Amino acid sequence: MTMLKIGQVARATGFTVETIRYYESIGLIPEAERSSSGYRVFSAEIVRRLRFVRRAQNVGFSLDETRRLLELQGHPDASATEVRELASLKLAEIEEKLSDLERVRDALLAASCSCDGSGLVRECSILDALDGSGEISG
Numbered sequence: 208m209t210m211l212k213i214g215q216v217a218r219a220t221g222f223t224v225e226t227i228r229y230y231e232s233i234g235l236i237p238e239a240e241r242s243s244s245g246y247r248v249f250s251a252e253i254v255r256r257l258r259f260v261r262r263a264q265n266v267g268f269s270l271d272e273t274r275r276l277l278e279l280q281g282h283p284d285a286s287a288t289e290v291r292e293l294a295s296l297k298l299a300e301i302e303e304k305l306s307d308l309e310r311v312r313d314a315l316l317a318a319s320c321s322c323d324g325s326g327l328v329r330e331c332s333i334l335d336a337l338d339g340s341g342e343i344s345g
Contacts, residue, residue, distance in 0.1 A: 208250060208251075209250075209251065210240065210242070210248035210249065210250060211248065211249050211250075211251070211253075211254065212242075212246055212247070212248060212249075213227055213228070213239070213246070213247045213249065216249045216253060216254055216257065219254045220254060220257040220258055220261060221261060222257055222260075222261070227257070230257070230260070231247075233270070234274075235260065235270060235273070235274055235277070236249075236253055236256055236257065236260075237253070239253075256277065259273075259276075259277065259280070260273050260277075263276060266297070267297055267300070267301055268293075268297060272293060272297070275289075275293065276290065276293060314336075318332060318333045318336040318337075319333060321333075
């Protein structure tokens with residue numbers, strides 16, 4: 208079995224060496240084996256696991272949620288109900304954030320439309336809105 212040094216794992220996964228050490232310290236990945244010279248060495252399975260972590264992060268899962276997904280993945284014959292529930296909860300959270308961002312965008316757009324940038328700063332409706340004397344909310 209080919210073993211990889213931590214720098215090789217970092218390059219293969221896009222994580223920094225420090226992040227890999229951190230994930231090891233919190234148990235997200237198993238503790239590395241050590242080479243005869245004391246270097247951390249990892250199997251290809253750790254690269255796969257870290258790529259899973261990266262993809263889970265990319266779609267919004269926290270480290271704790273990702274840990275749970277990895278635990279569930281370790282039981283391939285178990286029901287996928289909890290996986291589906293975690294994904295559904297994350298999707299609802301993302302939908303709520305999108306809704307909040309749309310409200311913020313609309314409020315900022317409205318404030319921006321009322322200021323053409325040609326007046327004085329003391330007359331700027333954007334600054335007035337942010338200061339609380341105008342209309343902007345998110």
